[in-house]
Amino acid sequence: MISNAEHLVDAASGSYAPRILFDPEIYELEMERVFGRTWLFLCHEAQLKRTGDFIATYMGSDPVIAMRQRDGTIRVYLNACRHRGMKVCRAEFGNARAFTCPYHGWSYGLDGKLIHVPHEEVFAEGLDKPGLGLVEVPRVESVFGLVWATFSSDVPSLEDYLGDANYYLEASFGRSEAGVELLDGVSKWRVASNWKLGAEQFSTDMYHVYTAHKSPYQAMGTKDTGSDETLQSSSAGGGQFSSPHGHGFGWWEPEPEESPDLDIMPALLREFFLDRRSDVVARLGESRARMESHGTIFPNFSWLYQGTPTIRVWQPKGPEEMEVESHVFVDADAPEEIKRAVSRFTVLTFGLAGLFEQDDGDIWSAIQRNLRGNQIRKNRLLNVMGLGEPRPQENGGGRLTGVVSEMGSRGYMHRWAQLIGSQDYPPADLLVERPIRSAAR
Numbered sequence: 010m011i012s013n014a015e016h017l018v019d020a021a022s023g024s025y026a027p028r029i030l031f032d033p034e035i036y037e038l039e040m041e042r043v044f045g046r047t048w049l050f051l052c053h054e055a056q057l058k059r060t061g062d063f064i065a066t067y068m069g070s071d072p073v074i075a076m077r078q079r080d081g082t083i084r085v086y087l088n089a090c091r092h093r094g095m096k097v098c099r100a101e102f103g104n105a106r107a108f109t110c111p112y113h114g115w116s117y118g119l120d121g122k123l124i125h126v127p128h129e130e131v132f133a134e135g136l137d138k139p140g141l142g143l144v145e146v147p148r149v150e151s152v153f154g155l156v157w158a159t160f161s162s163d164v165p166s167l168e169d170y171l172g173d174a175n176y177y178l179e180a181s182f183g184r185s186e187a188g189v190e191l192l193d194g195v196s197k198w199r200v201a202s203n204w205k206l207g208a209e210q211f212s213t214d215m216y217h218v219y220t221a222h223k224s225p226y227q228a229m230g231t232k233d234t235g236s237d238e239t240l241q242s243s244s245a246g247g248g249q250f251s252s253p254h255g256h257g258f259g260w261w262e263p264e265p266e267e268s269p270d271l272d273i274m275p276a277l278l279r280e281f282f283l284d285r286r287s288d289v290v291a292r293l294g295e296s297r298a299r300m301e302s303h304g305t306i307f308p309n310f311s312w313l314y315q316g317t318p319t320i321r322v323w324q325p326k327g328p329e330e331m332e333v334e335s336h337v338f339v340d341a342d343a344p345e346e347i348k349r350a351v352s353r354f355t356v357l358t359f360g361l362a363g364l365f366e367q368d369d370g371d372i373w374s375a376i377q378r379n380l381r382g383n384q385i386r387k388n389r390l391l392n393v394m395g396l397g398e399p400r401p402q403e404n405g406g407g408r409l410t411g412v413v414s415e416m417g418s419r420g421y422m423h424r425w426a427q428l429i430g431s432q433d434y435p436p437a438d439l440l441v442e443r444p445i446r447s448a449a450r
């Protein structure tokens with residue numbers, strides 16, 4: 010039984026037990042207490058333009074279908090037939106008027122209602138047809154066109170759940186009045202590691218860029234990008250944000266001419282981003298216009314705005330495996346040639362076989378394999394960097410610190426432990442960062 014969540018994660022002094030990355034019992038509890046009580050990302054509204062457009066995806070361990078209704082709303086259902094549990098939709102996206110189960114042919118309408126049962130007469134009175142619609146996910150909300158749903162009736166509204174993180178989401182998804190669109194096609198691949206390794210890294214870890222991604226910067230840059238000096242000077246401005254709900258965001262604010270990300274881009278894209286700069290400054294201010302960033306909305310939605318604007322969803326597939334879902338997004342009013350160029354550049358950098366993506370996936374799966382070591386797994390893992398530095402965000406709620414820090418990781422793990430450790434919602438607040446001395450023990 011999980012009796013001491015605070016010991017699994019000690020966010021006050023910056024450490025956590027390796028067990029949270031491989032234990033099947035913890036994984037099962039995560040599905041209930043984390044994925045069952047948070048907002049989970051599904052898709053972008055523009056992917057569901059017409060009545061009957063649908064996306065089939067996952068909320069934690071549950072397959073779901075998000076569907077555009079006749080009244081224009083989006084509703085979400087468990088992708089499971091009420092007869093024997095078969096998936097009623099095996100396509101990942103498309104347009105449909107109804108879903109017919111491939112096993113015995115029960116059919117469900119867009120509104121989830123059970124509309125047809127073959128040989129219904131033989132069921133006699135045993136079939137409560139009105140009560141056997143697809144199970145609906147109760148709450149669906151959107152921000153910046155991004156659609157989220159939750160199984161919980163207790164969590165706050167999506168807007169309150171995101172809180173101050175909205176400010177940072179806007180820096181990536183609100184750069185143009187037209188908003189963003191997700192380019193056609195989602196890439197999915199498996200990584201043999203726990204899903205939290207991706208989510209936690211994106212909530213916080215600008216630190217790894219200097220080492221893990223040094224070689225692609227060196228290979229692709231035209232100046233001395235990738236040198237310690239260049240990367241460090243690009244970090245002179247920037248920061249890190251951590252939210253009480255576990256969201257984290259890290260950013261650099263380099264001068265455009267010093268930006269390593271602009272430097273490695275094809276000229277066409279670089280010019281596009283520089284041309285748009287003054288409009289973005291007018292909308293969002295100088296600081297947010299410059300942000301080259303990554304962030305995580307707790308628990309498993311992450312995004313990058315560093316040259317390649319991409320969304321990652323870290324879908325859990327067991328304690329030691331995840332499916333990475335990668336979407337490319339771009340300002341909806343960008344010219345077609347820019348959309349194509351963003352798509353191509355992403356394939357090269359953060360796509361399935363992208364130079365940067367390979368660095369991370371290789372490291373996460375190597376960590377996962379290492380944690381099978383009987384001695385290795387006895388040592389707690391550390392996220393102690395920058396302890397004691399955080400200051401409250403001026404407009405309340407979150408905390409801020411310098412760009413290279415593990416504050417976001419502590420905030421993420423703390424929220425995870427709160428949810429895992431508590432049957433009640435909202436869970437009690439456990440986090441008070443202790444002075445760095447006590448972290449050494």
Ligand code: FES
Nearest residue numbers: 090092093110113
């Ligand atoms: S499992 Fe769907 S109709 Fe039987």
Ligand SMILES: [Fe+2]
Nearest residue numbers: 217221222369
């Ligand atoms: Fe990385």
